[in-house]
Amino acid sequence: DAGVIQSPRHEVTEMGQEVTLRCKPISGHNSLFWYRQTMMRGLELLIYFNNNVPIDDSGMPEDRFSAKMPNASFSTLKIQPSEPRDSAVYFCASNPTGPSYGYTFGSGTRLTVV
Amino acid sequence: GNSVTQMEGPVTLSEEAFLTINCTYTATGYPSLFWYVQYPGEGLQLLLKATKADDKGSNKGFEATYRKETTSFHLEKGSVQVSDSAVYFCALMINNAGNMLTFGGGTRLMVKP
Numbered sequence: 001d002a003g004v005i006q007s008p009r010h011e012v013t014e015m016g017q018e019v020t021l022r023c024k025p026i027s028g029h030n031s032l033f034w035y036r037q038t039m040m041r042g043l044e045l046l047i048y049f050n051n052n053v054p055i056d057d058s059g060m061p062e063d064r065f066s067a068k069m070p071n072a073s074f075s076t077l078k079i080q081p082s083e084p085r086d087s088a089v090y091f092c093a094s095n096p097t098g099p100s101y102g103y104t105f106g107s108g109t110r111l112t113v114v
Numbered sequence: 115g116n117s118v119t120q121m122e123g124p125v126t127l128s129e130e131a132f133l134t135i136n137c138t139y140t141a142t143g144y145p146s147l148f149w150y151v152q153y154p155g156e157g158l159q160l161l162l163k164a165t166k167a168d169d170k171g172s173n174k175g176f177e178a179t180y181r182k183e184t185t186s187f188h189l190e191k192g193s194v195q196v197s198d199s200a201v202y203f204c205a206l207m208i209n210n211a212g213n214m215l216t217f218g219g220g221t222r223l224m225v226k227p
Contacts, residue, residue, distance in 0.1 A: 004157075031213055042219055042220060043158075043203070043217055043220070045214075048214065056214075091157050091158070093157075093158075095213055097213060101213075102146075102148050102150075102160045102163055102205075102207070102215065103158075103160070103215055104160070105150075105157035105158045105159070106157055107156055107157045108156075108157050
């Protein structure tokens with residue numbers, strides 16, 4: 001089991017550019033979560049999918065952020081246009097349906113917008 | 115609603131010291147409880163869990179007991195090592211009510227040799 005795979009590990013981009021972060025959840029896991037982590041705000045849930053359907057996107061900061069899950073093995077988080085305040089580590093996590101499993105997190109993408 | 119409160123960090127200890135990181139919770143239903151650890155530059159990893167009252171989760175020398183009467187799930191380790199330096203997150207998930215984790219704010223542990 002390769003775990004949750006995120007790419008890229010690091011991304012540096014200029015303000016105004018489009019950024020796409022990618023996630024491959026663990027096979028068989030029904031739920032997928034995107035988190036953002038900063039020193040100031042800690043760990044924030046951005047959006048949550050269940051069976052590829054977005055369930056709760058109330059954490060998405062604004063319209064510049066969008067997320068998709070076209071199939072059970074792939075999800076993207078897109079920021080367009082990017083701003084310096086978007087600089088953070090973005091984590092993807094997945095879990096199988098059921099209350100006691102917890103989440104498996106990916107290693108994260110460190111985004112720097114200059 | 116659901117919430118998790120952890121002690122403020124950073125916690126600084128010498129190697130081989132005893133560790134306690136406090137965690138208390140409020141929950142709208144019956145929760146499962148978790149501790150996650152985040153080492154520098156990495157994602158969160160599940161450290162241990164407990165799914166019902168009086169259960170004790172344990173892993174890598176860490177332990178936590180689900181105390182329903184005090185709504186607590188304190189993390190303990192008898193003898194910490196420098197390699198335990200990390201950020202520790204307490205979390206809960208309500209049983210039979212979806213699978214959303216509610217995290218505490220995290221507690222940074224620094225262990226000095």
